[in-house]
Amino acid sequence: MDSRTHADALVILLHGVGSDGQNMMGLADAWRPLLPGAVFAAPDGAFAFEHGPGRQWFSIAGVTDENRPERIAAARPAFDQIIRTQLEHHDFEHRLDRVVFVGFSQGSMMLLDAVASGRWPVAAGVAFSGRLASPPPIQPAHGTKLLLLHGAADGVVPATEMGQARATLQAYGLDIDSQLFPGLGHTISAEGAAMAQAFIAASLAAEDSLAR
Numbered sequence: 001m002d003s004r005t006h007a008d009a010l011v012i013l014l015h016g017v018g019s020d021g022q023n024m025m026g027l028a029d030a031w032r033p034l035l036p037g038a039v040f041a042a043p044d045g046a047f048a049f050e051h052g053p054g055r056q057w058f059s060i061a062g063v064t065d066e067n068r069p070e071r072i073a074a075a076r077p078a079f080d081q082i083i084r085t086q087l088e089h090h091d092f093e094h095r096l097d098r099v100v101f102v103g104f105s106q107g108s109m110m111l112l113d114a115v116a117s118g119r120w121p122v123a124a125g126v127a128f129s130g131r132l133a134s135p136p137p138i139q140p141a142h143g144t145k146l147l148l149l150h151g152a153a154d155g156v157v158p159a160t161e162m163g164q165a166r167a168t169l170q171a172y173g174l175d176i177d178s179q180l181f182p183g184l185g186h187t188i189s190a191e192g193a194a195m196a197q198a199f200i201a202a203s204l205a206a207e208d209s210l211a212r
Contacts, residue, residue, distance in 0.1 A: 008037030009123075009204050010092045011100045012083065014107030016129075018054040020044045027102065027188070031197045038100075038204075041086045045106075046078035057110045069135035072113050079110050080119065097143070097207050100200050101125040104188060105157060109133055112165060115144050115174075124203035126196040128188050129154055131161035138172055145206075146176045147199045149192045151184030 011031070013024035021042030028040035045055035058075040087093045099122040103111035108130025114120040116134045121141030128149050146169065150162040159180060166178050177199065181189055 007039040007090060007092075009035070009039070009098045009100065010087070010090050010095075011035070011038050011040050011102060011200065012086055013040060013042040014057075014101060014103035014111055015042065015045065015055070016105030016107055017045075017056045017060055018049045018052055019104075020055050024102075024104065024107075027193060027196075030193060031200070034197050035201060035204075038200075039090055041090065043082045043086055046075065046082060057106050060106075065133075068133045072109060072133055073135050075110065076113070076117075076119070079114070083114070083120065096121055097123050098204070099123055100203065102128075102196065102200075103130060104128045105130065105186065112146075112169075115146065116140050116169060116172075123207050124200060126199060127165075128192060128196070129157050129186050130165070131157050132165035132168055138168065140169065140172050140174055142173045142175075144174065145199075145203045146174060147196060148176065148178040149188075149196065150178075150180055151186060151189070152180050152182050153184055154186045156186040 015024050021044045024042040045057045047056050049056045050061055058071040092099055101111045101122055108127035111125050111127055112132045113134040115125055116138050118139040118141050122144055124145045126147045148162045150159045152159050162178055166176050170176055
């Protein structure tokens with residue numbers, strides 16, 4: 001597919017800390033037959049992971065609940081440049097209403113920050129095992145639909161983070177769905193992946209109807 005000519009939507013996959021973009025492409029492989037108009041991109045995080053192979057969006061060395069927001073804020077310029085590069089490559093710079101962000105763990109934190117800060121008013125976002133840790137102000141564009149998915153047994157990012165993110169963003173008027181998976185740890189389940197695909201398809205279909 002020539003993504004610059006024929007793609008109807010762009011799905012940008014954002015990996016977790018210590019991983020890389022290629023690790024997210026399994027989702028693209030599963031979703032591509034069900035989202036035939038979409039093209040997928042899975043960029044690597046901007047920075048090398050300090051504790052082993054892989055990449056990260058911001059450093060987790062000595063990270064705390066108190067300093068995480070400032071690290072996310074400091075990571076914004078590099079993140080935004082990576083997103084702009086993907087949009088330009090696939091010819092979606094002026095089509096944010098056809099762009100979807102999908103993140104896992106740290107990738108979800110950057111996704112939620114991108115939406116909560118109002119910098120990237122994309123059509124939809126799916127956050128697996130994430131948390132909202134953005135510094136104020138929270139000023140999201142209201143057109144973005146979000147799906148938050150989390151394992152109840154997540155030992156890395158507590159499942160309570162999902163409820164806190166939902167409550168905060170709903171208070172600012174965002175349209176949010178969420179699902180907690182009993183017994184699931186810090187991972188993406190087949191059920192969660194299927195739910196995310198259906199959500200993306202429905203969100204893009206809704207944008208289609210609004211455009212008519």
